[in-house]
Amino acid sequence: MLKKECIAMLLAGGQGSRLGCLTRNIAKPAVSFGGKYRIIDFSLSNCTNSNIDTVGVLTQYKPFLLNSYIGMGSAWDLDNTFGGVHILPPYVGETQGSWYKGTANAIYQNMDFIHHYNPDYVLIISGDHIYKMDYSAMLKFHKEKESEVTISTVEVAWEEAPRLGIMTVDENSRILKFTEKPSEPESKLASMGVYIFDWSVLKDALLEDEGDLESDNDFGKNVIPRLLRQGTKLFAFKFQGYWRDVGTIESYYDANMELLNGANSLDIFDPEFRIFSNEGILSPQFVGSKARIENSLVSNGCTILGEVSNSILAPGVYVGEGAKVKDSIILHHTKIHENCFVQRAIVGENAEIMSQSCIGVQAKGHLEQAGITVVQDHQVIPQGSVIKEGRNVYRTR
């Protein structure tokens, strides 16, 4: 039987409910990012660039768009005769089906898949972070340290630490302590949610975790702390580079905007570490004779007749004459008609903002989500609407 040295398990099951109406109809990893990309492009491209050719993608929340988007992984050069990308939804076994509970439970339910490839190492990643990483460097570290579990870490600001898994390490990078979302963090060293396990260690840990009825079946909350208590060798790999969790409207907005500001950000133009995506067929972008575009990213298939500044436009976006789009993120195939004014807004896919509307009008008092206005996908905003900053516009059903 063939075997693989290292396969990846990509957790893409979560709704990402803190992204509000951006994830009402699609899973978070399928949300558009940086113009033409979707969030999961970064993790999948990382696998490609790290020579990892076998990826199990665990999905369960509204997976249709995500599954269609991923397909067999050919958009990321990940389709192989032996290996490739496999979508792993929850399923019914001989007795009955069960949904994925925590992150650890999702992997537990797909141990047969891992066993099929019988790897030495399992890389566990999630589909909702923005970063470029060569996992093979981390694997090398894992082997050199004779580690059993390696967690990739990044230094974060003190104020971010309480939202993340924080660890304390010794001078040899061995992890001494791991606390999920500590109220009083001891360090700024945060887990990126990227783990390399020896497959044998992972297998035992998952079986034990599943037997623990008290457990939430989560890696950060349960599995890692238990392994630490048991004396397993856990090491922290220090990742250098840009990494963002885009779990909230604010962080999603900021990470997009950072693409426009070059420094310290992700280089999407680098030919040696390409970010791949699954593109449709679209014409070149057309810029009209009265258009004005500055400091912006504009994708294929866009038609720009108005003014666009400090904004990111996904494929197929239309900006009508006299319209002004400023400091905004406009997702796939959305139309902004004549004389609209859109500021500091995220407008979902296939939405339509009819003419003379104002989105993100200055408001007084306390502003929700840092004043960012969000319009849900497929939403039609009637002519002449005025929507104040910080609001969410979505359908109730």
Next chain:
Amino acid sequence: MLKKECIAMLLAGGQGSRLGCLTRNIAKPAVSFGGKYRIIDFSLSNCTNSNIDTVGVLTQYKPFLLNSYIGMGSAWDLDNTFGGVHILPPYVGETQGSWYKGTANAIYQNMDFIHHYNPDYVLIISGDHIYKMDYSAMLKFHKEKESEVTISTVEVAWEEAPRLGIMTVDENSRILKFTEKPSEPESKLASMGVYIFDWSVLKDALLEDEGDLESDNDFGKNVIPRLLRQGTKLFAFKFQGYWRDVGTIESYYDANMELLNGANSLDIFDPEFRIFSNEGILSPQFVGSKARIENSLVSNGCTILGEVSNSILAPGVYVGEGAKVKDSIILHHTKIHENCFVQRAIVGENAEIMSQSCIGVQAKGHLEQAGITVVQDHQVIPQGSVIKEGRNVYRTR
């Protein structure tokens, strides 16, 4: 928005528990058939040969092998820019996930998918029948009759009728009565489980069925009879040709064996109506100098050193020297070692029968499943074993 004239929904969710240990680890549509094929190849190839380029495949029981096998449908020329094959597992929505209950419920839960293509007609088929059919002829009939629901039918023997959905029709082929599994059938006209619905009719019927708390959410049991009662125009399309439900060990065995006997069977050699499948890379078959093969189908990658008669060998099968395989079906990559005797048996995938064993030894008294012996996939039968006919060999866990 683009639209499709007709899309297919392929029900591939069932366990097929009457196939016993053949479906303990894989879904019925993924079971090997006729040497190199899997059961679902026939439905998918029918779609290709009928110019239907969009197929939703509904899976929920042990779907890994099936999903990997289907992929994006490229093995059946079904991968298209707009359309193609989409695997539709159960999923979690905003509130919570729900498993597919009956056949109608499975389609109901994927109405969004159908709506995405907004077709005029929906073809509903299942992945567990063996037949070659050009669905476009049925669609033409549907349009000519101005039918709202068309059911494809086949004449069966009286004794088979009580297992099937049986209908009575008038001289114009309009369906007057439909009874699922009648104890006293009124006719021999049986439903093949192939339906064409006007999408608008299907939509309303599914919504109504879902509201009926008494319903089992099954097309044959609930939806069709209700539509008949309501006066909807249902017509019966008479299919001419070979059709087999392979839902039991006996019918599975017989349908396989019919491939060896030419007449009235399926022509798998016809170049104008090809059955496609997703093949792996295997070498040509090798026939040893002491081998003897007669009246058999042998696939790529087989090594035959012994005697094979009236049998069907899937890809990668090994038959050792002195071994005799008679009236049997040997599935993918199974090894039958030296001097074994295998008769009237179905041996599952990746099984291994060690030397000097006898499978299907004549027994007295009442024989289970018409005396067919079944060995589960991945089973290893120890050297010198003797297994009586009609037995099932499987692991208990």
Next chain:
Amino acid sequence: MHSVIGLIFGNTRSDILQGLAQDRPIAAVPFGGRYRLLDFALSSMVNSGIRTVGLVTPHHYRPVLDHLGAGKDFSLDRKAGGLFILPGAIHGLIGDKSKFRIKDICLNIEFLQKDFSENVVISYCNQVYNINYRDALEFHNQKQADITLIYKETDDPLDMSGRVILYIGKDQHVHKLQEKYEDDPTEQAQPYFVDMLIIRRTLLLDIIQGYKCIENIDLLDALRDNLTTLKVYGYNFTAYIGRIDSIKDYFDRNMDLFKPEIRKELFLSRDRIHTKIRDNPPTKYGSKAKVSNSLLASGCCIDGEVENSILSRGVVIKPGCMIKNSIIMQKCIIGKNAVLENVILDKFVEVNEGNVLKGSENNPLVLYKKTVV
């Protein structure tokens, strides 16, 4: 539609496009920022439901193969049918005007023999269009025609120069074909053949058998010989068909894309023009970018002024540049303060800081691949 296969002649090498068609057949000449000329002929067939297409390629076939791969981006990587690359004969004369050489089909006759289909749609590929053959095929079938020639009608003598004029009787029957010469003035609209036709497959095989011994004969000549015995009909297309027969044509057809109705017909119709998808980031507009009335592919970095121009993927425009009425192909780099007007730059051209290049509208300046100026 599976009873129709397609055949595209993409093998003529041509001197009409100056350097643009020097290292590539006309089929592979880039167009409109992200296409090659071939894409229009091939997409029109695919969008008409044709799933088996033979492409007659020249000896310089690498650019074509590089672009097409297995036809994946055109949904033509199939087990039954799909895309067939058919090497054409080696022709001596670059200037030869023949389009549908029987010798080229003859070399690849197995492609036609192996198939079961009823009809063959044949097209040449120096034209830009987005059409659907369904109606023409329906017409062809209803008339039980042997051959249906696609034509347009115009009274513009420019459109007609070098074209073949059809004389069409009642019932759309074609009774005469005649070359149109440049010095042949006309005052009324005339129907002219647009280098696309539908022919019964078995008839095509018969014609090839009959004429194969004659060097370099064109299918159209063979047809003319037999016009009285065959059922030849004409079918009128009203779609935009932009022909490229000179560098001036090439420039003007690109500039046509700024007309909204033409852009809409080519790029925004229900049927899409397929092309090879290459992963590029979105185009980045800097704070000094000033772009108007232009088409840009992805992956560009724009920091200067661009007007009435077409930029392919990965073009870099440095601050202070003024680009006007120009066509700039992939990965060109235009240095600071450079000025370009009425210029066509082939791939990988670099223009150094401050340089000024100007052609005229009627005679655009062309820089060959990899030139550094």
Next chain:
Amino acid sequence: MHSVIGLIFGNTRSDILQGLAQDRPIAAVPFGGRYRLLDFALSSMVNSGIRTVGLVTPHHYRPVLDHLGAGKDFSLDRKAGGLFILPGAIHGLIGDKSKFRIKDICLNIEFLQKDFSENVVISYCNQVYNINYRDALEFHNQKQADITLIYKETDDPLDMSGRVILYIGKDQHVHKLQEKYEDDPTEQAQPYFVDMLIIRRTLLLDIIQGYKCIENIDLLDALRDNLTTLKVYGYNFTAYIGRIDSIKDYFDRNMDLFKPEIRKELFLSRDRIHTKIRDNPPTKYGSKAKVSNSLLASGCCIDGEVENSILSRGVVIKPGCMIKNSIIMQKCIIGKNAVLENVILDKFVEVNEGNVLKGSENNPLVLYKKTVV
């Protein structure tokens, strides 16, 4: 392994295989029932983790393209890297023995220039093998070699005829290359070059620049010129390498497949030989079939006797036939009671009822494509 790319020369047309290589380059000659010779060279590269492969093709490239498509069956349809078809120069001399012509690489120099990789594995494709280059690449890197030549050692003069002998010093350093002539007897095992080598990409580019003006020079000649200044090492392979240089070789290498250890090494190792997958039903053995010691592809219908033979897909053997020591390519039909011995039938040959065709072991009888006898 992504710092290595592959380059396969598949463009020599050859008269050595009589009619088998008449309409196809040697790369496309069918072998072993379901392969083409190219599959062995290409699979070995893919199985070694090489994801970018250039294939130098001849003008007769249709059979190669037809077989490869976009490289899907070889996992080479990729966005980054993948399979590149590189048209070779048109060579006048069919009988030319040169294998790695610098002119052919020169024409496709962009393929080498565009890449970032460190090394290039180069191979010719008239040999049958299933090898993994990983160890050789490791050796090449450890030695910091400029060039590593792969060799085998044998004392069988047949294996060595026409080969290049390596003179290897300590530390595996190669200090001399010498042609082996047929009438040059030897008594001891000598290391001979097996037409596969590893070379630094930038060095290869330098060599091409330096030698491109010389007509028809072979890479090996260029190497010999510079042997003293370059770090050239030899790496010993023990794998089966079956060379095909004559019709007798072709016949014998096919018959080698009946040796269990060779069949095992080629077809049952952990690394698989990839090939184009064509959907065919299983092979049907009728009640009168009697097959022994034979290899059969799928889709055959066997009703007669077959012994020591290799049958490609879709072959039909009618009742009463006696087929012995023969190679029968795809879709041949052998009529009732026909007798074949020591025969090679190219594709689509039909043998009529009762006919008898016999060649000898040393001189098998070859029937060309589509012959009807």
